[in-house]
Amino acid sequence: MTDRTHTLSPEDARNAAREVRKRRFQAFVFVVPLLVFILFAFVAPIATMLYRSVHNPTVANLVPETLAALEDWSGEGLPDDAVLLQFAADMKRMANERTSGQLADEINRALPGMSSVIKSSARALRRVDDTDLAANGVALLLDANDRWSDPATWRAIRDAGPIYTSSYYLTSIDLERGADGSIGARDVQIYKQLYTKTLKMALTITVLTLLLGYPLAFFMSQASDSLSNFLMVFVLLPFWTSLLVRTTAWIALLQAGGVVNSSLIWLGITDEPIELLYNEFSTILAMTHILLPFMVLPLYAVMRGIDPSFMRAAISMGSTPLGAWYKIYLPMSLPGLSAGALLVFIISVGYYITPALVGGTDGQMISNIIAFHMQVSNNWELAAALGSLLLILILVLYWLFDRFVGTDNLKLG
Amino acid sequence: MKDISPATFLRFDNVKKSYDQKNLVVKGFDMDVRQGEFITLLGPSGSGKTTVLMMLAGFESVTSGDIAISGKSINNTAPNKRNIGMVFQNYALFPHMTVADNLAYPLSVRKMPRDQIKARVAEYLALVELSDFGDRRPGQLSGGQKQRVALARAMIFQPELILMDEPLGALDKNLREQMQFEITRLHKQIGFTVIYVTHDQTEALSMSDRIAVFNDGVVQQCAPPSELYERPVNAFVADFIGENNFVSGKVERIDGESAQIQTDAGTITAQVADGLTTGSDCKVSIRPEKLFIHPTDHAYDNALTVTFNTRIYVGDFIRYYFKLPDGTDIIVKVLNDLSAPEFNDGADAQLLSLAKDCIAFPDH
Incomplete structure (x- = not known):
């Protein structure tokens, strides 16, 4: 039966709803592959990293009974013999299971030098038979190394016990928990200084790319199509060559016997080669070069859309060209400028390969230390904490940017 | 200066x-x-x-x-x-x-x-x-x-x-x-x-x-x-400003400001534009609204014989498309009132105009 009235019947509403559902489902099907990919390749690793930075079950899994026995210990003086006996038994078991190395690594991080103590003690306790161990375990353990008589050793084991810990975050901002559980500065201050340096370098690179990129993008936006396309090739050229090749090219240019130094010596400006490579200078120089396209492209895209009549209008009304640029053109190009600056800043804060290759010790950034903890010191938990902190830092900066500039003012093209 | x-x-x-x-x-x-x-x-x-x-x-x-x-x-x-x-x-x-x-x-x-x-x-x-x-x-x-x-x-x-x-x-x-x-x-x-x-x-x-x-x-x-x-x-100006018809012809005689132009569709008396010489080719411009279809009450100096092609209803007026003997189109605008005539396809018609509305330009 056909409804001849002009009102929306329930059936009409159902039909309309079905159509909407169908369209939504189709849209969903289109993005499913990407969603799945992002979930596995991006969301999951980041979540794992965040989890790992507070989650460390290694010690708890290795010596659960010792840790349980340590719970009643006051932290002063040696723990009870029962605890020591239990630990001696655990050590024998770990030595036979060949897992004592893991414990050695974990405890060594909190108390340097403990690695060899644990490994040698484990070797000593391995051959002792069970009855002997039950009778003389405490003495055997204390004989194996005199550091077992030091309460600090036991505190380190106890403190490494909890599955969930904030100690990696404390370490990554150069803090540690003292014997009494209070938080104080660590003896070695590394990471705070490294974060500051990373931010400072990223800011320098952003300002440099801006100073180089803004006039270039402006010129390209005003130039004829053929000229701007030609210049665009030079801007994009770095994108078409391998990152490694570009960085290595800088090594060739800047090294002691490189092009720059030989030219300077030939010109008589200097007698000795100047140290241009493996420092902060070379890192900033190479990264400015590599990241310049990220500044130029959004700037150019925005500037292309600014009709020349805006500047002309301002000038015809009596404004000087510079005044018109400041009052009219700059605010209108701000979306491109902030997009480019944000892009360059965020990329350079987490940049790894260039500082690793041309940075030496002086030009290292936070990501190089993260890589170090991942690959060399095998402290993934600390790497995860440092990485998470970096993520938080960038989110905070992005929030500040949004507060003061506004993400509506962001335009990537 | x-x-x-x-x-x-x-x-x-x-x-x-x-x-x-x-x-x-x-x-x-x-x-x-x-x-x-x-x-x-x-x-x-x-x-x-x-x-x-x-x-x-x-x-x-x-x-x-x-x-x-x-x-x-x-x-x-x-x-x-x-x-x-x-x-x-x-x-x-x-x-x-x-x-x-x-x-x-x-x-x-x-x-x-x-x-x-x-x-x-x-x-x-x-x-x-x-x-x-x-x-x-x-x-x-x-x-x-x-x-x-x-x-x-x-x-x-x-x-x-x-x-x-x-x-x-x-x-x-x-x-x-x-x-x-x-x-x-x-x-x-x-x-x-x-x-x-x-x-x-x-x-x-x-x-x-x-x-x-x-x-x-x-x-x-x-x-x-x-x-x-x-x-x-x-x-150029005649063509660019407003709509215009151009009729090709030959200058027969120039008498001061006016000229006699011989065309395939008949002789036209027209105003003389700069550079017009006796015996040369020329084109005569006549605006579509200055042309009238015979029979009419208007006074006229020139008559052109053309064949009807088509008419287009525009609303406030009607556009008539005629063909000159050499095949070029000539357009007439007629107010949409009772005087707008009907034609059969290919019928002959006479288009009338005043000498002051026709201007002869040299054709080069």
């Missing part, structure tokens, strides 16, 4: 422009503009009219020749020192400023005191009937409102000369007519001089005191609208 009459406010003296050092875009432009005149530069795109405007505003340099305002050359004056108001096709309203800030901009760069700026902005907002819109952003305005803001902004620092570069090009037909009226009103009320660039001839005809028709970098004719329409000096 010609004598400058005291009434001349703006003078172009043999102004030339070349971008590529090979071709001239503007080839020797001369014009004297009186204070308060409304001059339109009209021409097809690429004819050089915008280039003239840009040279006047100072955004393009003058290759040779001289542009003078009140007797003083402005060739070397920086564009921001010329004190010329300008309205752009895309309005060029600053999107990050409110309407009031847009209007205040030319005043604030002139360091006018704040309270005076406020009063002047209010005055000009009222002038363009946008008093309630001062706090809006240009993005929140309709096309016509934007155009009025752009006008007010060009006038607010009270320049004596305002340039308009196709200002109504982006508006639809109704709004365009409204804005034409608006611009004419402000021009009459305030009395500034206007140089207006357009390729829309209706706009040019209805607004201007004088129109300079550009083609290929040369001004073909500079005259008031009625003269341009009624007495075009050459075939």
Whole structure:
């Protein structure tokens, strides 16, 4: 039966709803592959990293009974013999299971030098038979190394016990928990200084790319199509060559016997080669070069859309060209400028390969230390904490940017 | 150099422009503009009219020749020192400023005191009937409102000369007519001089005191609208301004201002344009609304024999398409009233016209 009235019947509403559902489902099907990919390749690793930075079950899994026995210990003086006996038994078991190395690594991080103590003690306790161990375990353990008589050793084991810990975050901002559980500065201050340096370098690179990129993008936006396309090739050229090749090219240019130094010596400006490579200078120089396209492209895209009549209008009304640029053109190009600056800043804060290759010790950034903890010191938990902190830092900066500039003012093209 | 009459406010003296050092875009432009005149530069795109405007505003340099305002050359004056108001096709309203800030901009760069700026902005907002819109952003305005803001902004620092570069090009037909009226009103009320660039001839005809028709970098004719329409000096102007029919023929005899033209469709008595010689080929222009279909009560001097092709109903009038013996179309506009005749396909007809409505141009 056909409804001849002009009102929306329930059936009409159902039909309309079905159509909407169908369209939504189709849209969903289109993005499913990407969603799945992002979930596995991006969301999951980041979540794992965040989890790992507070989650460390290694010690708890290795010596659960010792840790349980340590719970009643006051932290002063040696723990009870029962605890020591239990630990001696655990050590024998770990030595036979060949897992004592893991414990050695974990405890060594909190108390340097403990690695060899644990490994040698484990070797000593391995051959002792069970009855002997039950009778003389405490003495055997204390004989194996005199550091077992030091309460600090036991505190380190106890403190490494909890599955969930904030100690990696404390370490990554150069803090540690003292014997009494209070938080104080660590003896070695590394990471705070490294974060500051990373931010400072990223800011320098952003300002440099801006100073180089803004006039270039402006010129390209005003130039004829053929000229701007030609210049665009030079801007994009770095994108078409391998990152490694570009960085290595800088090594060739800047090294002691490189092009720059030989030219300077030939010109008589200097007698000795100047140290241009493996420092902060070379890192900033190479990264400015590599990241310049990220500044130029959004700037150019925005500037292309600014009709020349805006500047002309301002000038015809009596404004000087510079005044018109400041009052009219700059605010209108701000979306491109902030997009480019944000892009360059965020990329350079987490940049790894260039500082690793041309940075030496002086030009290292936070990501190089993260890589170090991942690959060399095998402290993934600390790497995860440092990485998470970096993520938080960038989110905070992005929030500040949004507060003061506004993400509506962001335009990537 | 010609004598400058005291009434001349703006003078172009043999102004030339070349971008590529090979071709001239503007080839020797001369014009004297009186204070308060409304001059339109009209021409097809690429004819050089915008280039003239840009040279006047100072955004393009003058290759040779001289542009003078009140007797003083402005060739070397920086564009921001010329004190010329300008309205752009895309309005060029600053999107990050409110309407009031847009209007205040030319005043604030002139360091006018704040309270005076406020009063002047209010005055000009009222002038363009946008008093309630001062706090809006240009993005929140309709096309016509934007155009009025752009006008007010060009006038607010009270320049004596305002340039308009196709200002109504982006508006639809109704709004365009409204804005034409608006611009004419402000021009009459305030009395500034206007140089207006357009390729829309209706706009040019209805607004201007004088129109300079550009083609290929040369001004073909500079005259008031009625003269341009009624007495075009050459075939380009006759064709470009309004609609026109051209009938090919041969000049039989010239008697002072009038000539006898022999065509396949009959003999035409026509007005003589410059350069017409006896015995040469020529083409006679007759406007579609100046042709009448026999029988008619109108007096006539010429009759052309043609065959009916088709008619198109337009509404207020009907367009008849006839064919001349040589196969070219000839169009007649007839008011849609009882006198609009019916024809059978291919029927013969007689088209009548007055000698004063026919102009014979040399055909080369």
